[in-house]
Structures are given as C-alpha cells and as structure tokens.
Amino acid sequence: MPANNQGPIVVGIDGSDNALHAARWAAAEAAQRHRELRLVHAMDDVSLSYPRPLPLSDDMSGILRMRGQRLLRTARDAVRDVDPTLTTHLELSHRGAAPTLIEESETAGLLVLGTWGLRPTGRMLAGSISIALAAHAKCPVALIRGHVAEDEPPTEGPVVLGVDAGPSSEEAIAFAFEEASWRGVPLVAVHAWDDRFLAAVFEETRHELHWPAVEDHERELLAQRLAGWQEKYPDVRVDRVVRRGRAAEQLLDLADHAQLIVVGSRGRGGFSGLLLGSTSQAIMSYALCPVLVARHHGGE
Structure with a gap:
C-alpha cells in the first residue's frame, strides 16, 4: 500500500x-x-x-x-x-x-x-467519526459495511478512481493502481467536469463556449494525471471515463457495480468537512461498495 x-x-x-x-x-x-x-x-x-x-x-x-x-x-x-x-x-x-x-x-x-447500515432509500450515512477520521488520519481510511441483505462487501467488479485537476488525487491514484493490481481487476479512472459553472461564466461574459474543445481539454487533463502509472502497472487495464456533471453523481453511478471506490481528500484546513470536500463526503455517505479515502498530505 x-x-x-x-x-x-x-x-x-x-x-x-x-x-x-x-x-x-x-x-x-x-x-x-x-x-x-x-x-x-x-x-x-x-x-x-x-x-x-x-x-x-x-x-x-x-x-x-x-x-x-x-x-x-x-x-x-x-x-x-x-x-x-x-x-x-x-x-x-x-x-x-x-x-x-x-x-x-x-x-x-x-x-x-x-459504517452504519442501509437507510430507507437503500443508501447509508457516514457518521461524524468516520468523516473526522477520513479527514485527519495519517493513512488511507476504508469505510466498509455489509451489502444488501447482510451479505459481505462485493468482491466482483472493477476499482473505480475519482480524479480531479488538483494534487488531492495523487495519493488516491497511487492507491487505486495498487489495489487494482492486487485484485487483478480493471481500473476505471473517472474525471467529471461540471458544465453548469462554465455555462454560467460564459453567459455572463457573453462569450460562446465551445463544448467539444472543453471536453478535449478535460480528456487531456485526465491523461496527464495518469501519466506514468500505466507504465508502472502494466498488468492493470485502465478505462478512462470523462463525463459532464457533478463528480459525486458520476462516481456513484459507476461505483454501484464496483468492488472498491477510491477518492482523495485535500489534506488541509481545520474543519473535517472542508478538509474532505463535498465529493468525498457524498461518496462516503452514499456509495454501495467499500470506499477508500486517500488523504493528500502535500498541504501540511
């Protein structure tokens, strides 16, 4: 690890x-x-x-x-x-x-x-101690619960990795590749970009937004973040996924069929919520598979 x-x-x-x-x-x-x-x-x-x-x-x-x-x-x-x-x-x-x-x-x-069991909606809620530990622990934190009908956590499916544009994904990328290699399963690397923010900015400045160019840029960003890792883990098949929309929603959609989802946290700030970020907290609270939070320590 x-x-x-x-x-x-x-x-x-x-x-x-x-x-x-x-x-x-x-x-x-x-x-x-x-x-x-x-x-x-x-x-x-x-x-x-x-x-x-x-x-x-x-x-x-x-x-x-x-x-x-x-x-x-x-x-x-x-x-x-x-x-x-x-x-x-x-x-x-x-x-x-x-x-x-x-x-x-x-x-x-x-x-x-x-973690706590299923809520009436079929999801679970991460507790305050889980969030605090994921924010402040010195090592990665895995949140595990029994699956539907008290089964064990899933052992089938890929490892899903959330990749953002900042350094908070560095530890998560390393951990996700190693987990996929250990498990002998594909790695699904997901990068999501929220088109609503860009659309609002360009609407205010009265400029036209060229969506294909933006999507090409986001695909290049994901390729840069993964550069070198596929060479280090040649046994891991990597599926790159770039989607428009909120990161948490896109990751949760894929995580329902995964055996593990890996996300990063920012690793700076005094409050656990700010430290983790909204995407990590949403994944911790609603994912149906084990969640691993790899904290970024570069800001300490």
Missing part, C-alpha cells in the same frame, strides 16, 4: 455488526498482503462524562474493560473464520475512538471502519 507498505491494517471495533463486516474485509486484505491485523476498541470514558464529569467507580471501569475485551474477542473469532493463520493483535484503549484511531493511523498502512 503506497502510504506505508509495512504498516499493519487497523480496524476500529465498536460492537456493531458493521464493525464485524469491516474486520472480515480487513482480514482478507491482510491475508492477501501478508500483513499484521490490529483490532482496536476504545472504551471512550469521555462519552460517560459528558456534558459534565461523572466519577466512574472501579466497578464501572471494570465493566467497560470486560465489555471491550469481549467485543475484541468476538471480532477475533470473526477474523479467524476468514483466515485462522492470520497474525492478529487486540488493543483496548481507555481514550476516545477518534484520538485512539488517529494515533494508530500514524504507523498503519490502512485504517478500516464499519
């Missing part, structure tokens, strides 16, 4: 079925790559002292500790169903989930989180 080829794969365990789905997905990834797997549970004493501190008795702390150990053992059993020979470590933290997992991300190759 481009971020840290030697780092372990870390899974956040919170006791939900979604976390078990994530642990099984991560176990398959770790087994394929001969990587260590770390299952981490945060007891999160902070949540018990909000909005004002409440003293925790030794009995309560002991109950939280036993619960955390039980959740980790359950996750370990789920992982063993995938590969009983996999090296797995259990970690119980007394801090909140976000600071614990951000610290884990400093040495991890990948941080894996389970």
